[in-house]
Amino acid sequence: MIKLIPRVENSKAMIILSPIIALTLTALTALVIFLFILEDIPVSSVFFTLFVEPFTDSYYFSEILAKAAPLMIIGIGLSIGFRAGIWNIGAEGQYVMGGIAGGAVGLYFYNVEGFWLLPLMALAGILGGALYASIAAFLRIKYQVNEILVTLMLTYVAVLFLSAMVHGPLRNPSGFNFPESRMFHDSALLPIIWEGTRLNISFIVAIVLSILVWFGIKKHMFGMQIKITGSAPRAAKFAGFDDNKTVWYSLLISGGLAGLAGLFEAAGPAGQLTPGLPQFYGFTAIIVAFLARLHPVGILFSALLIALSYVGGENVQIDYNLPSSIIQIFQGMLLFYFLACDILIKYKVVLK
Amino acid sequence: MNESLFINIIIGITIASAPLIFAAIGELLVERSGVLNLGVEGMMIVGALMGFVVQFHTGNSYLAVLAALFGGMAIASIFAFLTQYLLTNQVATGLALTLFGLGFSAFVGRGYTEETIQLITSFHIPLFSDIPFIGPLLFSLNPLVYLAFFTVYLVWWFLFKTKQGLILRAIGDNHDAAHAIGHNVVRYRVIAILFGGAMAGIGGACLSLVQVPIWGEDMTAGRGWIALGLVVFASWLPFRVVLGALLFGGITILQLHAQGFNIRISAQYLSMLPYLATIVILVALRIRLKNKTNRTVPNCLGRIFHSTT
Numbered sequence: 135m136i137k138l139i140p141r142v143e144n145s146k147a148m149i150i151l152s153p154i155i156a157l158t159l160t161a162l163t164a165l166v167i168f169l170f171i172l173e174d175i176p177v178s179s180v181f182f183t184l185f186v187e188p189f190t191d192s193y194y195f196s197e198i199l200a201k202a203a204p205l206m207i208i209g210i211g212l213s214i215g216f217r218a219g220i221w222n223i224g225a226e227g228q229y230v231m232g233g234i235a236g237g238a239v240g241l242y243f244y245n246v247e248g249f250w251l252l253p254l255m256a257l258a259g260i261l262g263g264a265l266y267a268s269i270a271a272f273l274r275i276k277y278q279v280n281e282i283l284v285t286l287m288l289t290y291v292a293v294l295f296l297s298a299m300v301h302g303p304l305r306n307p308s309g310f311n312f313p314e315s316r317m318f319h320d321s322a323l324l325p326i327i328w329e330g331t332r333l334n335i336s337f338i339v340a341i342v343l344s345i346l347v348w349f350g351i352k353k354h355m356f357g358m359q360i361k362i363t364g365s366a367p368r369a370a371k372f373a374g375f376d377d378n379k380t381v382w383y384s385l386l387i388s389g390g391l392a393g394l395a396g397l398f399e400a401a402g403p404a405g406q407l408t409p410g411l412p413q414f415y416g417f418t419a420i421i422v423a424f425l426a427r428l429h430p431v432g433i434l435f436s437a438l439l440i441a442l443s444y445v446g447g448e449n450v451q452i453d454y455n456l457p458s459s460i461i462q463i464f465q466g467m468l469l470f471y472f473l474a475c476d477i478l479i480k481y482k483v484v485l486k
Numbered sequence: 487m488n489e490s491l492f493i494n495i496i497i498g499i500t501i502a503s504a505p506l507i508f509a510a511i512g513e514l515l516v517e518r519s520g521v522l523n524l525g526v527e528g529m530m531i532v533g534a535l536m537g538f539v540v541q542f543h544t545g546n547s548y549l550a551v552l553a554a555l556f557g558g559m560a561i562a563s564i565f566a567f568l569t570q571y572l573l574t575n576q577v578a579t580g581l582a583l584t585l586f587g588l589g590f591s592a593f594v595g596r597g598y599t600e601e602t603i604q605l606i607t608s609f610h611i612p613l614f615s616d617i618p619f620i621g622p623l624l625f626s627l628n629p630l631v632y633l634a635f636f637t638v639y640l641v642w643w644f645l646f647k648t649k650q651g652l653i654l655r656a657i658g659d660n661h662d663a664a665h666a667i668g669h670n671v672v673r674y675r676v677i678a679i680l681f682g683g684a685m686a687g688i689g690g691a692c693l694s695l696v697q698v699p700i701w702g703e704d705m706t707a708g709r710g711w712i713a714l715g716l717v718v719f720a721s722w723l724p725f726r727v728v729l730g731a732l733l734f735g736g737i738t739i740l741q742l743h744a745q746g747f748n749i750r751i752s753a754q755y756l757s758m759l760p761y762l763a764t765i766v767i768l769v770a771l772r773i774r775l776k777n778k779t780n781r782t783v784p785n786c787l788g789r790i791f792h793s794t795t
Contacts, residue, residue, distance in 0.1 A: 138573070138792065140792075221577055223581065273765070273768075273769060277768075277769050277772035277773065278772055279765070279768045279769055279772060280718065280768070282524070282577075282714075283711065283714060283715045283718070283764065283765075283768065284765055284768075286708070286711045287708070287711065287712075287715070287761040287762070287764050287765050288761070288765075290707070290708050290758070290761045291758045291761050291762060294754040294755070294757050294758050295754065295758070297754045298752050298754035298755060301752065301754070302752065417585060420581055420585075421582070421585065424578050457592070457593055457596045459589050459590075459592035459593040459596070459703075460589070460593050461589075462585065462586075462588065462589025462592065462593075463586060463589040463590055463593055465585065465589070466582050466583075466585040466586025466587075466589055466590075467586060469578070469581075469582040469585070469586075470564065470568060470579070470582050470586065473568060473572075473574040473575065473578055473579055473582065474568055474572045474574060476574070477572045477573055477574070481573075
């Protein structure tokens with residue numbers, strides 16, 4: 135049996151080592167799975183395609199950065215709430231609502247161009263996501279209804295609402311009845327920052343946001359408040375922290391950022407509103423936030439790691455005809471191992 | 487409304503609510519022991535897949551249901567090991583379980599997307615089922631529906647009529663005290679988690695073996711999450727789970743029939759009903775309780791237990 139002996143102090147070495155152990159274990163498990171399902175393809179070449187090839191080609195590399203951007207933006211928002219024990223699990227829904235709200239603004243001005251359009255769309259995206267998340271905040275504060283369930287239920291509602299919109303009011307009038315909106319015109323599209331790729335300004339926004347939030351948490355009283363509310367709720371009460379304020383801020387910020395990410399997807403790679411807007415980023419960002427131990431700067435790295443698995447996964451899918459769902463399995467597994475390895479920080483594990 | 491339509495609607499409601507009853511009653515027992523497992527959706531979809539695969543290959547419905555049961559239990563065991571022995575955060579682990587389950591079932595299920603299976607059909611007991619009106623309603627339901635009702639009764643009996651049930655509830659309310667008087671907290675919780683997984687698995691099988699004869703990756707469509715809501719709605723009391731599940735079954739059937747009656751609302755808005763209803767019901771429950779604390783909520787729900795002795 136395993137026996138856990140609590141450490142007097144958290145192990146500093148393990149804080150750094152445990153993610154590495156988790157990654158190694160995930161890679162080993164992946165190896166075993168590949169050995170099991172691949173018949174005549176050498177495992178080493180699959181590993182190469184998954185983890186190395188994306189770095190050898192500038193297009194693949196730009197795709198890693200492009201896919202990391204929404205994960206960063208959503209993950210940063212979620213990490214704030216998770217620190218305070220506010221579980222916004224429905225970022226996917228806020229992402230969709232942000233996409234619809236911001237996209238609708240872009241479509242309303244489909245024949246007007248101007249530098250002001252994109253900021254306006256971004257603002258609408260943030261508002262759309264934040265308002266949608268505020269339903270959960272309101273219900274939690276007024277009726278003590280669990281925000282996990284509300285945000286999740288609203289995710290299903292948002293996806294259906296998107297479908298209703300692109301089948302109805304926002305459908306392209308000259309689009310042969312396809313459930314798609316018009317294409318956004320140039321001034322409603324995010325500027326590309328790397329010529330010849332799909333990498334747009336959202337990546338820079340993500341990095342700025344992570345630094346801003348990091349400073350916010352370190353320097354601002356609210357950062358202290360969410361940290362204490364999450365780790366010692368009773369102490370937070372004695373300190374006189376306003377619980378409701380924590381709930382409101384957590385959900386509005388995470389919802390707003392998820393909405394912004396949704397708009398960035400619509401006005402970026404998608405270029406229009408389609409039923410395919412939701413890409414599971416809202417859920418994957420939960421993994422991203424946990425892998426970074428809810429640290430806003432750490433999220434930059436965990437998002438890049440997960441984005442690498444996406445790009446590598448797509449290549450594996452094309453080259454070896456493996457389904458993309460295998461990446462989802464690895465991502466889930468990575469989180470399992472990661473959570474499990476964190477025990478090494480607080481406890482000494484003894485086998486006997 | 488004519489009689490046969492009425493009977494069909496009632497039967498439809500029972501079939502639509504069975505998956506929710508199974509998943510929710512399993513989770514209810516888990517939460518009574520003080521553990522919050524947010525992986526219901528993942529365990530359900532794995533159960534649905536296992537049931538489908540075994541039914542497709544063997545054609546034996548008993549084996550298929552058993553496979554679903556063990557499938558749900560198998561992935562619940564990951565959760566049990568992580569949360570009970572490695573003391574991981576239950577919310578994060580549960581979410582990981584759902585993401586993993588969805589990925590796993592999409593991966594394994596990809597070979598079955600074009601296959602169809604024989605569904606489990608309703609009983610027909612000669613004489614009894616032929617009694618007008620009452621016959622079909624009492625004696626011709628789907629076997630899994632009867633099993634669902636029976637399971638609810640069993641869980642109620644276990645929780646409130648047996649010694650072990652009392653211990654389980656005590657552990658859920660105060661694990662330190664229960665441990666101090668010598669009860670094995672971890673063992674009770676692990677067994678509860680495995681039972682929850684088994685029930686979620688069968689709940690998934692109710693979708694793939696009773697409702698639709700084809701496999702779809704998004705088959706559960708949030709029912710695992712609705713089941714979690716039902717446990718709260720039921721105030722952790724077993725029989726109220728049935729009430730809540732029938733209500734949801736009713737909404738699902740209403741939505742299907744509304745489409746059939748050519749009501750001029752887009753299908754998308756009708757499909758939102760079960761999700762919106764979950765929220766409305768949870769709010770209504772709180773209004774009814776008038777902000778009093780709910781005495782049936784297990785005190786240690788979601789808290790990590792570790793004993794040094």
